[in-house]
Amino acid sequence: MNDKIIDGKEISSQIKSEIKSATEILKSEKGITPGLAFILAGEDPASKVYVRNKGRACSELGFYSVTESLPENVSEIELLKLIDKFNRDDKIHGILVQLPLPSHINERKIIEAIDHKKDVDGFHPLNTGKMMTGEKCFLPCTPYGITELLKRKNIRTDGMNTVVIGRSNIVGKPVANLLLRKEFNSTVTVCHSRTKDIKEVCLTADIIIAAIGKAQFVKKDFIKEGCVIIDVGINRTEDSNAKTGYRMTGDVDFEDCFEKCGMITPVPGGVGPMTIAMLMKNTFDSAKGVIYER
């Protein structure tokens, strides 16, 4: 693959193969098989695909996994009961409730019901708080995957200007927080829908992390020569040449930025596969007792 392309598929395969070997050792030496429980509520097709792909990764790595698919009209109480069952199940080291949940369910209440020691998505407020203060905790998978891509590609972050576009709780805010850590020492600016002149801010960036959910928002006139671009966005764009009638595009106009940038993640095949790999890493670390003692 071209040197400029940050191949998330390849890096995630390396990570998964490291986890697979470590899992064999964990099984043979300690008799522990990492176990992950998925809870899927409703019929959202994208959520079904995500859960299926994560389940596949579990079988690839030799993990135990179980999926509970619940109807759209499932009650909050039923969901809470299921979470409680998995919280008390010793075979389960990670619980993942696929978001978004049906609109009548209080998402916060559900996330907070998960034992924080099994919160492999890193969304529980206890883990979020520990992340802020730099304590050992489960890191949210997409931001964790982004920092791992930067590390494994030896992309310099120290003293670099990083512009994060998007301030969501699952991507923008946590990735900004991680890159502020002494481990990365980046100077971080976070943009959102009320930021004045995003283009001007982006032009100061050595690294841009785009997580807004707007297809091809970042164009070449947003970036300075040599800028590293991490494209988190997943958008469906109409394409009459594609069999399905659409194709997946990121928040960055890849073709437009390619010549001018230093490196770039493709969509698909960039950040997406890293998110799954880091979910597997969190589950493995949970089973091994690396984050919280077992």
Ligand SMILES: NC(=O)c1ccc[n+]([C@@H]2O[C@H](COP(=O)([O-])OP(=O)(O)OC[C@H]3O[C@@H](n4cnc5c(N)ncnc54)[C@H](OP(=O)(O)O)[C@@H]3O)[C@@H](O)[C@H]2O)c1
């Ligand atoms: N690859 C992966 O594994 C992965 C994982 C998670 C998400 N994603 C994708 O990443 C994208 C972002 O996801 P998310 O959950 O972070 O999204 P989100 O919760 O919808 O947040 C979007 C953020 O972008 C900002 N924004 C929206 N339009 C903007 C604009 N025109 N200019 C500047 N900022 C703008 C919003 O600003 P305000 O706060 O001001 O509204 C908000 O902070 C989506 O495409 C999602 O599918 C991918």
